[in-house]
Amino acid sequence: MAEVSNYTEDSIRSLDWKEHIRMRPGMYIGKLGDGSAQDDGIYVLVKEVIDNAIDEHMMGFGKTIDVKISDHRVEIRDYGRGIPLGKVVDCVSKINTGGKYDSG
Template identity: 75%
Template sequence: MENSEVRYTEDEIKSLDWKEHIRMRPGMYIGKTGDGTAADDGIYILLKEVLDNSIDEFVMGNGKTIDVQIKEAVVKVRDYGRGIPLGKVIECVSRINTGGKYDS
């Protein structure tokens, strides 16, 4: 194998906004992307995060039930917890690292 010099200049340095980075490298955020056939595929990591949040609400006394419905390729989770204050819904679902539990 021939060892050729690799050129690395300022032109190769890029900055991505957070959405572009997640789309380009989803595995950095959810592990292996996969097709859902393996237990450690990213879809299950995302589902575990939703369930963990529901359990947190339940343990803190917010809501008495966690409903999980699985039908074909659709999973629905409802926890009857406090939810997201309406004035912050868009921010919470569209900006990474936005949440209300950083001080707890």
């Protein structure tokens, strides 16, 4: 039989979105692992960045896609349009911020 616990209204918390991501990153990027499985979070993130680079290239904005992997680092550069400078802080610090939501 399960141990009796006091699961009441007081057990429910609302976290700031950043705090929630820090506590449960696997909910956003997939499994947290050591890089040995294809669905580990790092691969999900790398795939997303490469997908965005390919999108820029296919739309005619990126001329080259560079991918460099060394010393436990991955660098990806697409030479595309980038993020408009006035929105860089929002795009890299606020979840669900981007420019492709209206593109169908």
